Amino acid sequence: MFWKIQRYWGFDPRFSAENFGFQPLWLILQAYEYAEKLERERLHKEEKGIAQLAMLYLNSKIDPKKTDPFTPEQFCHWLPPTEQDKSISSSACDAFFSLIQDSLMPAWAVSSAPIAKLKANQANATVSRPRAWVGEGVLLLMPRIVGRVVTAEFALIEGASGIVDIKDVDSGRWYAIDIPAEDCYVIDAEFPLVESRLIL
Secondary structure (H helix, E strand, O other): OHHHHHHHHOOOHHHOOOOHHHOOHHHHHHHHHHHHHHHHHHHHHHHHHHHHHHHHHHHOOOOOOOOOOOOHHHHOOOOOOOOOOOOOOHHHHHHHHHHHHOOOOOHHHHHHOOHHHHHHOOOOOOOOOOOEEEEOOEEEEEEEEEOOEEEEEEEEEOOOOEEEEEEEOOOOOEEEEEEOOOOEEEEEEEEEOOOOEEEO
């Protein structure tokens, strides 16, 4: 882990050999995750040429009337996954529909969520709690606090950014977390809790 972070963040004094062990766990994990992303992108760029040659060779050997042509992506091992490629966990899907049943799901989330994917992965199992944190423009399904990071199996963001107040729909407790300025849905989301606070 140290050497991979060093490869991409060696210029940052926080990750020097002397200071690395004093950094908070959430910062190290975040740096490592981003380093892995950069590594995957680098390897993908290197494999593109071979992938295109493989595509051209195989497409020259097939009958396009009988077989769909190959694409370069089919020969890429390091192709970065997109959120659309990932599968939403069944527990997050069950939590989503249980909130609808209990009239706890905000209308904006229902209209913005990928309902077809949520239904496809629904298991109709008992959902553990907390099921969700909900705020204005923010929905976190199956949230958990790990150190100074909040994780969610599924996050939906619409028009929210910065410090946002969110409520645990099961316990009624309020929190504040830092949300990036981006409208999206994210599977296996993580948000640093550097500036989070419990609202009494």
